[in-house]
Amino acid sequence: MSTQYDIVIFGATSFVGQILCQYMVAQYPEGEIVWAAAGRSQSKLNSVVKSLKQNIPTIIADSDDEMLLRYMAEQSKVIISTVGPYALYGSSLVKVCAESGTDYVDLTGEPQWIRKMINLHEATAKASGARIVHCCGFDSIPLDLGNFYLQQQAQKVYCAPCTTVKMAVYQMKGAGSGGTFASGINMFKEASTDAELTKGLKDPYFLCSKEHGFSAVQRDVQTAVYDEDFDAWVAPFVMAVINTKIVHRSNELNGKAFGENFKYDEVIRIGKGFGSHITASAIGLGMRIFPLAITLPPSGYLIEKILTKPGEGPSVKQQNSGFFDLRFIGKTDAGQRLTVKVTGDKDPGYGSTAKMLVQAGLCLAQDISKAEKAGGFWTTATVMGEPLIKRLTERAGLTFTLLD
Ligand SMILES: NC(=O)c1ccc[n+]([C@@H]2O[C@H](COP(=O)([O-])OP(=O)(O)OC[C@H]3O[C@@H](n4cnc5c(N)ncnc54)[C@H](OP(=O)(O)O)[C@@H]3O)[C@@H](O)[C@H]2O)c1
Structure with missing residues (x-):
């Protein structure tokens, strides 16, 4: 052509x-x-x-x-x-x-x-x-490639894949745009009237083929959890709903190179003390309430009014002062461990x-x-x-x- x-x-x-x-x-x-x-x-x-x-x-x-x-x-x-x-x-x-x-x-x-x-x-x-x-974009390149890079290192160092990988957002600064909010709201609205879709959104293998054959139960952090590997309270990460599905699709398209029982999940690392526990719980609660609130008429109307409108987003100053720092901890079947860091020098979303x-x-x-x-x-x-x-x-x- x-x-x-x-x-x-x-x-x-x-x-x-x-x-x-x-x-x-x-x-x-x-x-x-x-x-x-x-x-x-x-x-x-x-x-x-x-x-x-x-x-x-x-x-x-x-x-x-x-x-x-x-x-x-x-x-x-x-x-x-x-x-x-x-x-x-x-x-x-x-x-x-x-x-x-x-x-x-x-x-x-x-x-x-x-x-x-x-x-x-x-x-x-x-x-x-x-x-x-x-x-x-930010979903899902740094996550899909972060895991890819970790797996490459694991092959070099241990001649084996990391069959369990946890990703934590260590730091992130940025703001959303109207287009992104519009996409998220539309997804929750579709799911509110479609039980199959609601089930699909919870399925980590939703983007794999029908014949994928994976059955490993994935960690699905919904509230505050103390994570020993990250040595801190962690909270659910909103982008995990798409990123985890992409990473599992990569595993399948790669001929299951990360393992038949590959486990992958994403969280936000909050910190160690009591205050971090409260913050992580509040994030978990907010993420459970938001999809419901957006689909109910009075709250949905108010939320849509408050959120940034399509065509709007973070200022140039906000984009330039933004950044992200992601950590991946991988473990092989033999228990060998690797940590990879992925960073970006501007706000993640824009x-x-x-x-x-x-x-x-x-x-x-x-x-x-x-x-x-x-x-x-x-x-x-x-x-x-x-x-x-x-x-x-x-x-x-x-x-x-x-x-x-
Ligand atoms: N994955 C990520 O990390 C990430 C990050 C940022 C954004 N996003 C996604 O990227 C998308 C864009 O975000 P944004 O904030 O830049 O959105 P936006 O400013 O609202 O822009 C939407 C665009 O769609 C165009 N459009 C709408 N209807 C159209 C039609 N019928 N034919 C042709 N063009 C049409 C608009 O054209 P006009 O200008 O002519 O109105 C505009 O250019 C969203 O879906 C958002 O979720 C993803």
């Missing part, structure tokens, strides 16, 4: 899409990467491109218009989409990319929608050669996410040939792995370090 662009950023006018475009011009001199900015409004695209001070071509496409989406997809090696909530606006684009053999990356964290896309389009993507990779998404798209366009990795629904660890870690450490401010 001969294409005009390496990447097209669809949703260039979104809050995160604009950060992506600014990162592209800051990182690559004009002409080094052949790319275009796409969206549904020519006037909004024009004002984004004007602010970039580079001559970036634009493409008009609406997420409801398959003909325009196909025209856009056929012009590019990779489509990078920030048009979300994806469950509301993303389905036609995945269909079109799967049919046209165009590679695709996005920022969804919506497991119900990913499941639906895999069911509908996996066979088509395998036939056309399209590599579809969801979750290329500053860092934008850099990760761009590098994931470029990695598919430039580093991973179709002969090397065939079409299908992949995860970042299984289709990009080491080349993406290299890009993220060289160009996106992430670090991956073995601590012991």
Whole structure:
């Protein structure tokens, strides 16, 4: 397939899409990467491109218009989409990319929608050669690749996989955007009227194949727990609902390389004292109440009014002062232990996410040939792995370090 662009950023006018475009011009001199900015409004695209001070071509496409989406997809090696909530606006684009053999990356964290896309389009993507990779932002790149890196180190040091891995957020500073809140709210609303989906969201193997055969019961922290490995009170981590599913899918796509009984879970490390116990309990309680509160009319209305609106998000100052520090503790079947640290130098949801998404798209366009990795629904660890870690450490401010 001969294409005009390496990447097209669809949703260039979104809050995160604009950060992506600014990162592209800051990182690559004009002409080094052949790319275009796409969206549904020519006037909004024009004002984004004007602010970039580079001559970036634009493409008009609406997420409801398959003909325009196909025209856009056929012009590019990779489509990078920030048009979300994806469950509301993303389905036609995945269909079109799967049919046209165009590679695709996005920022969804919506497991119900990913499941639906895999069911509908996996066979088509395998036939056309399209590599579809969801979750290329803070959820789930640092987690999927953090585990991948830990497993690589375990093979080097112990010649065995870590069959139990715990991840704890040690530190994190950042804020949410309207688009992210809208995606989360939509997911809880869908689940409130769909018992199958509610069950699916609790299933760590929800994104594995029907024939996965995994049965290991996973730790599922819902309230304050004292964790001996992290030597502190820990609380549930909101992103675990998507990240754990992605990591288990990576295990299956990797031929169960981390083990038939691989266990993986995620928490936030709060601290040691009584105050930390109370904080961890409060986080657990809040996370149990929120999905219910958002689906009930009076509280749901109030919450939606208070939360940031679509198109809004953290200021540049907040993005630059943000960061994240994640720790992975892995154990082999023989009880040998490794700790890995993954950090990012900007706020996780926007500053860092934008850099990760761009590098994931470029990695598919430039580093991973179709002969090397065939079409299908992949995860970042299984289709990009080491080349993406290299890009993220060289160009996106992430670090991956073995601590012991
Ligand atoms: N995984 C992560 O770590 C992570 C981090 C950040 C964001 N996200 C996700 O990324 C997505 C974007 O977030 P955001 O805060 O940047 O959202 P946002 O500012 O609300 O932007 C939404 C975008 O969708 C576009 N859009 C809406 N309907 C469309 C249609 N029919 N056709 C074409 N475009 C359409 C909007 O275009 P207009 O500008 O023309 O209105 C806008 O560009 C959300 O789904 C969010 O959950 C994920």
